[in-house]
Amino acid sequence: MAIELYPSSFRCDCGHDSYFFENTVREMKNMSIHKRVRLSDSEDNKHTIIFFQGKAIEIICPQRGTCTITDSQ
Numbered sequence: 307m308a309i310e311l312y313p314s315s316f317r318c319d320c321g322h323d324s325y326f327f328e329n330t331v332r333e334m335k336n337m338s339i340h341k342r343v344r345l346s347d348s349e350d351n352k353h354t355i356i357f358f359q360g361k362a363i364e365i366i367c368p369q370r371g372t373c374t375i376t377d378s379q
């Protein structure tokens with residue numbers, strides 16, 4: 307299962323970790339209160355994190371498609 311790794315990283319179902327700056331994730335969470343926003347990492351194996359209602363809800367994986375974020379650590 308995809309998980310959020312506190313404070314600003316995300317692990318996909320496929321085992322890929324996406325790292326972001328803490329400020330970036332905080333900003334995305336604020337922006338996502340009323341609409342969905344997307345944050346992509348800049349790696350070859352590109353993953354996109356979807357934020358909505360102030361939290362990260364899904365990871366879009368190039369191999370597995372949409373993975374729901376079910377947990378945070």
Ligand SMILES: [Zn+2]
Nearest residue numbers: 318320322367
């Ligand atoms: Zn993945």
